[in-house]
Amino acid sequence: MSGILLKEVRxxxxxxxxxxxxxxxxxxxxxxxxxxxxxxECGGKLAIVPPFQNMHSHLxxxxxxxxxxxxELFEWLEKHIWPAEAKLSQDDVYWGTRLAxxxxxxxxxxxxxxxxxxxxxxxxxxxxxxxxxxxxxxYICVPGGGVLESxxxxxxxxxxxxxxxxxxxxxxxxxxxxxxxxxxTLLEIGEKARAEDAVLHIHAAETLRExxxxxxEHGKSPIAYLHGLGLxxxxxxxxxxxxxxxxxxxxxxxxxxxxxxxxxxxxxLCSGLFRFQDALQAGCRIGIGTDGCAxxxxxxxxxxxxxxxxxxKVQSGNPEAGKAEEVFRAATQAACQCFDIDAGxxxxxxxxxxxxxxxxxxxxxxxxxxxxxxxxSADSRxxxxxICDGKILxxxxxxPGEEEILERNRVICRxxxxxx
Amino acid sequence: MSGILLKEVRxxxxxxxxxxxxxxxxxxxxxxxxxxxxxxECGGKLAIVPPFQNMHSHLxxxxxxxxxxxxELFEWLEKHIWPAEAKLSQDDVYWGTRLAxxxxxxxxxxxxxxxxxxxxxxxxxxxxxxxxxxxxxxYICVPGGGVLESxxxxxxxxxxxxxxxxxxxxxxxxxxxxxxxxxxTLLEIGEKARAEDAVLHIHAAETLRExxxxxxEHGKSPIAYLHGLGLxxxxxxxxxxxxxxxxxxxxxxxxxxxxxxxxxxxxxLCSGLFRFQDALQAGCRIGIGTDGCAxxxxxxxxxxxxxxxxxxKVQSGNPEAGKAEEVFRAATQAACQCFDIDAGxxxxxxxxxxxxxxxxxxxxxxxxxxxxxxxxSADSRxxxxxICDGKILxxxxxxPGEEEILERNRVICRxxxxxx
Numbered sequence: 001m002s003g004i005l006l007k008e009v010r011x012x013x014x015x016x017x018x019x020x021x022x023x024x025x026x027x028x029x030x031x032x033x034x035x036x037x038x039x040x041e042c043g044g045k046l047a048i049v050p051p052f053q054n055m056h057s058h059l060x061x062x063x064x065x066x067x068x069x070x071x072e073l074f075e076w077l078e079k080h081i082w083p084a085e086a087k088l089s090q091d092d093v094y095w096g097t098r099l100a101x102x103x104x105x106x107x108x109x110x111x112x113x114x115x116x117x118x119x120x121x122x123x124x125x126x127x128x129x130x131x132x133x134x135x136x137x138x139y140i141c142v143p144g145g146g147v148l149e150s151x152x153x154x155x156x157x158x159x160x161x162x163x164x165x166x167x168x169x170x171x172x173x174x175x176x177x178x179x180x181x182x183x184x185t186l187l188e189i190g191e192k193a194r195a196e197d198a199v200l201h202i203h204a205a206e207t208l209r210e211x212x213x214x215x216x217e218h219g220k221s222p223i224a225y226l227h228g229l230g231l232x233x234x235x236x237x238x239x240x241x242x243x244x245x246x247x248x249x250x251x252x253x254x255x256x257x258x259x260x261x262x263x264x265x266x267x268x269l270c271s272g273l274f275r276f277q278d279a280l281q282a283g284c285r286i287g288i289g290t291d292g293c294a295x296x297x298x299x300x301x302x303x304x305x306x307x308x309x310x311x312x313k314v315q316s317g318n319p320e321a322g323k324a325e326e327v328f329r330a331a332t333q334a335a336c337q338c339f340d341i342d343a344g345x346x347x348x349x350x351x352x353x354x355x356x357x358x359x360x361x362x363x364x365x366x367x368x369x370x371x372x373x374x375x376x377s378a379d380s381r382x383x384x385x386x387i388c389d390g391k392i393l394x395x396x397x398x399x400p401g402e403e404e405i406l407e408r409n410r411v412i413c414r415x416x417x418x419x420x
Numbered sequence: 421m422s423g424i425l426l427k428e429v430r431x432x433x434x435x436x437x438x439x440x441x442x443x444x445x446x447x448x449x450x451x452x453x454x455x456x457x458x459x460x461e462c463g464g465k466l467a468i469v470p471p472f473q474n475m476h477s478h479l480x481x482x483x484x485x486x487x488x489x490x491x492e493l494f495e496w497l498e499k500h501i502w503p504a505e506a507k508l509s510q511d512d513v514y515w516g517t518r519l520a521x522x523x524x525x526x527x528x529x530x531x532x533x534x535x536x537x538x539x540x541x542x543x544x545x546x547x548x549x550x551x552x553x554x555x556x557x558x559y560i561c562v563p564g565g566g567v568l569e570s571x572x573x574x575x576x577x578x579x580x581x582x583x584x585x586x587x588x589x590x591x592x593x594x595x596x597x598x599x600x601x602x603x604x605t606l607l608e609i610g611e612k613a614r615a616e617d618a619v620l621h622i623h624a625a626e627t628l629r630e631x632x633x634x635x636x637e638h639g640k641s642p643i644a645y646l647h648g649l650g651l652x653x654x655x656x657x658x659x660x661x662x663x664x665x666x667x668x669x670x671x672x673x674x675x676x677x678x679x680x681x682x683x684x685x686x687x688x689l690c691s692g693l694f695r696f697q698d699a700l701q702a703g704c705r706i707g708i709g710t711d712g713c714a715x716x717x718x719x720x721x722x723x724x725x726x727x728x729x730x731x732x733k734v735q736s737g738n739p740e741a742g743k744a745e746e747v748f749r750a751a752t753q754a755a756c757q758c759f760d761i762d763a764g765x766x767x768x769x770x771x772x773x774x775x776x777x778x779x780x781x782x783x784x785x786x787x788x789x790x791x792x793x794x795x796x797s798a799d800s801r802x803x804x805x806x807i808c809d810g811k812i813l814x815x816x817x818x819x820p821g822e823e824e825i826l827e828r829n830r831v832i833c834r835x836x837x838x839x840x
Contacts, residue, residue, distance in 0.1 A: 062782075062785065062786065063786055064786060065785065065786040065788075065793065065797060066786055066787075066788045066789040066792035066793050066796070066797070067786055067788050067789075069743075069744055069789070069792045069796065070729075070739065070740055070741075070742070070743040070744060071739060071740060072739055072740060073739065076739075099782055099785060100782075102782045103782035103783060106782060106801075264726075264730065267730040267731070267733060267734050268729075268730055268733060268739065268796075269739055270733050270734065270737055270738065270739045273734070293786075293797070296796065296797075297792065297793070297796035297797040298783050298796070298797040298798075298799075300783075300799065302799075303723075303726070303799070306684075306723070307727075307730070309490075309688075310684065310687040310688055310727070311687070313687060313688060313690050314687050314690065314693070314734075317690055318690065319490065319491060319492055319493065319496075319688065319689055319690045320490055320491060320492060321490075322490070323489075323490040324489055324490060360823075360826055362482075362519055362520075362522045362523035362526060362825075362826070363523060363718050363720075363800075365482065365485065365519060365826060365829050365830065365833065366482065366483055366484060366485040366486055366487055366713075366829075366833040366836070367486075367830065367833055368485075368486045368487050368833065368837070369486040369487075369489070372486035372489045372717065373485065373486050373717070376486070376489065376688075376716065376717035376718070377485060377486070377713070377716075377717040377718040378718075379718075379720065379722075379723070379799035379800050379801065380783075380799050380801050381526075381799070381800050381801050403780075405782075406780055406782070406785060409785050409786075410785065410787065413785065413786040413787055413788065416786070417788070
């Protein structure tokens with residue numbers, strides 16, 4: 001068989017045929033004959049849309065889903081999350097990442113910008129399961145010194161594992177945050193990223209505490225501080241940006257940096273509400289991320305879009321803010337520019353990333369506006385089939401290897417202290 | 421066959437058998453032999469929990485899901501929602517309600533406190549589909565006068581249809597709000613409700629505009645005004661309560677009234693954020709509702725719980741507010757006391773309302789805390805089977821008649837102006 005033929009699929013309301021050859025969409029027309037292609041019968045009951053791009057996550061934290069919730073930030077981190085993470089082996093991260101990827105495929109995501117430990121294992125899991133990912137070299141400094149030894153080791157392993165990586169995977173440099181990485185190291189990382197034309201991925205302006213500390217130490221906001229270090233630019237992803245001044249928004253917009261907005265995590269940890277509408281109007285590039293499962297607690301971009309739209313309204317006091325159309329665009333296109341992925345649209349010549357949606361679901365009726373239904377009503381039940389880079393990752397709800405992934409993770413969770 | 425035997429189901433983490441006979445749970449034990457019962461094999465992979473009770477909705481607004489979003493409240497109502505509603509026939513409401521009930525069953529809800537037009541049709545739909553509902557006699561006054569003629573007619577039809585209703589259905593008196601129903605009429609409705617020992621269901625303190633108008637006209641808050649009219653009490657459901665003073669919270673708590681909290685709708689329409697934690701600590705009875713589909717846009721209590729927990733944290737600035745356990749309780753037990761429904765727990769003697777949850781889903785792993793997973797991670801994919809009043813409404817994802825309901829609604833939506 002050669003290629004995939006989507007027969008009678010709904011594209012922007014019209015029924016048509018879509019042909020995928022190699023990694024790309026090769027034809028879209030009313031009737032396509034492609035006798036050698038694998039045929040997916042959509043019968044006008046499945047719609048095709050671009051899949052979701054998760055712009056900020058810590059995948060293997062699926063292992064800590066529901067491990068500790070509803071706690072004050074530092075009690076949560078110090079007494080629960082960090083001690084549990086210290087127990088995670090490379091193998092745990094491999095299986096936890098596979099669980100995360102399973103969940104992503106089920107809920108229609110095919111790209112993730114990840115930041116976590118044991119990244120070699122993450123890379124292996126992504127290669128095997130067929131999604132796209134940006135995987136970060138991770139940097140946290142010891143107080144008053146250089147980068148953690150555990151970071152160095154994991155980064156070396158990643159570098160080695162990544163040598164023969166597929167085109168679906170890119171590497172980023174991911175200093176954790178301005179309060180965990182010192183200035184000298186930030187400058188070095190910035191140089192390295194520029195030299196490799198790699199994305200720089202950092203938590204920025206997430207909490208008021210970070211902003212105040214930065215003001216006290218550097219006399220400026222975290223965004224202005226990063227700008228001063230030359231770390232803003234079209235290859236920079238700023239995760240959270242919960243606390244932005246008008247000046248910060250201007251710096252982000254002018255530099256072409258991308259904001260990875262994480263509305264659920266920001267609400268769950270009481271970090272604050274991102275100024276979605278202000279940033280959008282100022283021309284900032286905005287993507288949406290789920291953050292890790294410990295502070296969400298899922299990886300569904302369908303959930304995340306609803307929170308993005310609604311938190312934009314609450315933050316601005318304006319029900320016209322966070323429109324479904326804008327949120328959907330942020331959730332499906334933000335990675336394309338920043339990570340040089342020629343996808344984000346169902347169009348001839350584009351990389352064949354796609355989701356087929358079941359329109360025969362109660363949550364998809366009234367059927368006036370598909371994007372509004374996706375943002376405000378749908379859940380993962382509507383995701384029928386997920387395609388990435390011209391390959392089928394899930395067909396009519398079936399994902400190869402699902403059982404084993406669940407079983408392996410259940411065993412790890414039991415060891416970490418769970419079982420309900 | 422007599423009764424339903426749930427074989428090897430997980431209840432609070434332990435595997436056991438659960439027997440349902442007639443309308444109630446009759447036995448829970450390690451092994452039950454019941455050769456005449458319909459057997460549901462759970463194999464330790466399905467968990468049983470009480471189903472959700474949707475404390476405030478306008479069911480047939482499923483017909484307007486995605487019809488108009490992201491608009492200023494009065495533009496939304498006057499230019500879009502009201503003109504569309506004016507086109508709805510009794511038959512439309514019947515099918516729109518069936519669509520709503522389908523969605524409820526799929527997402528694990530078995531009770532709804534409804535307020536809408538053509539309620540005779542609503543009652544018929546609920547009777548046929550086997551859920552529980554409280555259906556309201558509806559009251560809106562013409563300016564300076566009595567109740568709308570259309571209300572009177574629909575209420576009469578409801579009264580007639582309700583004569584032979586099942587025990588699953590109760591009737592409420594539902595004056596729309598204090599700004600659409602005059603004082604004299606409110607007093608009359610209150611008397612009627614008391615005489616019939618019926619629940620009084622009213623929108624209250626939903627917007628700042630309502631609060632300010634009430635202060636200007638009556639010199640007191642909406643809650644104090646209702647209290648002054650003798651309308652608070654254990655048989656009163658106050659929908660929204662977005663704007664409450666400390667005094668209001670005291671009046672609600674002292675009177676035993678139930679708050680129906682609608683976090684998604686409050687966020688989507690920018691009404692404000694309910695003081696969940698303050699009301700809970702003051703001893704208020706709190707339930708959770710989805711409101712209608714035009715301002716949500718779904719009927720999933722799983723979605724609603726996540727928003728309830730997260731909006732409680734944002735409103736209070738406290739990550740310990742809106743704990744999963746508290747939110748789950750509000751979502752599964754609030755109707756029991758107020759509407760005299762002897763359910764809300766999986767326990768011998770209780771009415772057999774239950775949901776069986778698929779634990780073999782990525783969103784349910786880590787498996788440390790089932791309630792946290794339900795509140796923060798799960799979506800309707802985890803709902804395998806829904807049982808109400810000892811009858812199976814959905815078995816392993818199958819609901820009789822689903823196709824016809826979807827098809828009928830598609831036709832109505834096309835007439836109303838849809839098709840994406």
